[in-house]
Amino acid sequence: MSFLLSMQNKFVLFHSSVFSLPVCRQASRHICSRLIENVCFLVVLSILAVSCKKFEGDVTNPAFLAIDKLQVCQQSVGAPSTDVEGWYTCDIDAVQLVAYFTGESSESVIGTFQLPCHAPILYNGTAQYIRVVPVVKQNGIASTRIQYPYYLDTTIHNVKLTSGQTTYIGTLDTNTHQHVLPIYYKGNNWITELVYDNFEPLQTHIAVDTNSDVMWVRNDPQGARCGSGYLKVHTPADMSSVSFPITNAINVNDPSKVLYLEMDYRSDVQFRVGIRSSYVSGGQLYSEWVMVLYPREEWGKIYINLGKLWSQFNHPNTFQILFATINSNDAGGNTYIDNLKVIAL
Numbered sequence: 001m002s003f004l005l006s007m008q009n010k011f012v013l014f015h016s017s018v019f020s021l022p023v024c025r026q027a028s029r030h031i032c033s034r035l036i037e038n039v040c041f042l043v044v045l046s047i048l049a050v051s052c053k054k055f056e057g058d059v060t061n062p063a064f065l066a067i068d069k070l071q072v073c074q075q076s077v078g079a080p081s082t083d084v085e086g087w088y089t090c091d092i093d094a095v096q097l098v099a100y101f102t103g104e105s106s107e108s109v110i111g112t113f114q115l116p117c118h119a120p121i122l123y124n125g126t127a128q129y130i131r132v133v134p135v136v137k138q139n140g141i142a143s144t145r146i147q148y149p150y151y152l153d154t155t156i157h158n159v160k161l162t163s164g165q166t167t168y169i170g171t172l173d174t175n176t177h178q179h180v181l182p183i184y185y186k187g188n189n190w191i192t193e194l195v196y197d198n199f200e201p202l203q204t205h206i207a208v209d210t211n212s213d214v215m216w217v218r219n220d221p222q223g224a225r226c227g228s229g230y231l232k233v234h235t236p237a238d239m240s241s242v243s244f245p246i247t248n249a250i251n252v253n254d255p256s257k258v259l260y261l262e263m264d265y266r267s268d269v270q271f272r273v274g275i276r277s278s279y280v281s282g283g284q285l286y287s288e289w290v291m292v293l294y295p296r297e298e299w300g301k302i303y304i305n306l307g308k309l310w311s312q313f314n315h316p317n318t319f320q321i322l323f324a325t326i327n328s329n330d331a332g333g334n335t336y337i338d339n340l341k342v343i344a345l
Contacts, residue, residue, distance in 0.1 A: 062120035063161035066168045067095060068178035069115060070134055072151070078187030085227045086198030086339035089264055091301035092183070094145055096133035099123075099159075107131070112145070116178070124163045131155045132169065134183055136303045139291050148303060149258055149345055150191060152184045186345070194250050194259075195321070196341040199229035206248040206340075213242045225264040225299040225338040235269050235325040237332035243324035245276055252344055255315040259306040263340040266299050268333025270326040275309050277319035287322050288312065299338070306342070 072090040074082070081087040097110040097119055112135060113119050134151040138144045156169055170181035185191060197206045201218055213234045221228040235242045252259070261273065274289035290309050293302065313319065321342065325335055 058122075060122070061124075061163040062122050063124060063163050064166040065097065065110075065117075065119045065121055065130065065159070065161070066166050066179065067115060067117050067132065067170060067181055068168075069170070069180045070095065070132075070183050071180050073182040073184060075184045075187065078189060080185050080188045080191040080343075081193060081196070083196075083198060085200060086225070086264075087196070087341070088185075089225060089301055089339050092134045092136055092148075092151075094135040096135055096147065098131040098133065100128045100131075102126075102128055118166065121161055123161050125161060127159045127161060129155050129157045130159045130169065132181060132183070139304055140293065140302050150185055150260065150343060152186055154181060154183050190345060192252075192257075192344040194252060194342040194344055195246060195248055197231075198227060198339050199224075199231055199337075200227045201229060206246050214244045223336070227338075230336055230338040231340075233271075233323070233325060233335040233337070235327050235332045235335070237327070237330055239332070240327050241324050243322065245323070246321040246340075249318045249320055250342055251318050253317045254344075255311070258345040259310055259342065260345075261304040261306055261321060261340075261342050262301065263304075264299050264301050264338040265293065265336060266297060267293065267295050267325075267335040269331075269335060270294055270328060271335050272324045272326065273304060274322045274324075275306065275313060275319050276322045277313050277316045286313075289324075292326070295333075299336075 070090070070092040072088045072092075074084055074088055092115065094112055094114045095117060096112045097117075098107050099110055099121070100107045101123060102125070110119055110121055132154045133147050134153075135145050136148045138146045159167060159169070161167055168179045170179035172178070173180050195206060199216060213236070215232045215234070217223065217230050217232050219228050220230070224230045233242055233244070270292055272289045272292050274287055276285055276287045278285055288309055290304055290306065310316075310319070323337075327333075
């Protein structure tokens with residue numbers, strides 16, 4: 001403030017001295033030069049004054065909002081499936097956080113954070129609500145993370161945020177010491193299950209045919225993602241590929257539908273996922289590939305967008321999902337699939 005006062009005094013003193021000088025060209029040039037200098041002083045004064053007012057009282061020490069994990073749960077009413085064993089497995093690795101603060105005219109997007117997250121928020125007080133938006137890797141690619149259209153946002157009301165402190169969202173799991181936030185699929189009035197198989201006993205199995213390299217493992221709870229059954233595809237070292245379709249045809253007659261394939265998998269080899277159908281009604285069957293999945297040791301969920309490839313086939317009413325392993329290093333190996341479903345929105 002003393003700096004501002006000295007600048008103001010300098011301008012006032014100079015202003016009185018300017019008009020006591022004799023009028024001449026040199027003096028005029030000198031006066032103009034000094035006037036420009038003092039105009040600059042006034043501009044600086046006005047900027048500083050506005051800035052002081054603008055930032056007065058702003059929070060500079062952030063509060064933190066923490067989420068360790070999201071877990072998809074079966075909602076009590078309108079659940080898209082009653083199968084808890086396999087339908088609700090998930091791999092949600094990021095969230096978008098949106099907040100509404102008292103006095104604001106609209107929501108504020110805090111950002112998108114990889115889980116577990118510890119998000120800084122420049123706010124000290126109680127947010128009216130925090131909205132948590134589930135984000136997944138579309139087609140397994142980190143750079144194409146999306147808000148998954150089948151999951152509902154979760155809203156937490158009256159969230160207290162304190163500068164320098166961490167607020168956890170979710171319930172503490174004493175076994176894992178993680179705060180887990182439950183989320184839900186959209187209801188069965190939104191989601192249509194086109195194909196589903198969890199490969200459990202007494203279920204109808206959609207991906208086992210006469211190929212001896214494709215096997216249904218019935219009772220291996222240690223090897224399954226959940227439950228005790230899964231699909232095992234063996235690629236011998238002397239074979240370049242093993243291919244097999246989902247034997248059930250998928251029927252959907254609305255081109256506006258959003259189609260996704262979800263499945264849990266782990267694999268020793270690469271394998272491709274695609275669609276088999278005809279480009280025109282009654283035409284020859286063709287196969288096109290959506291993507292290649294790479295080997296992974298642990299079970300993981302993949303969310304595959306089928307819509308673009310389906311549109312390339314001119315949205316046929318009937319098609320099949322096709323898989324083919326790739327024995328690129330001539331070593332062979334096994335591919336495991338569990339909880340496979342195709343859903344439409």
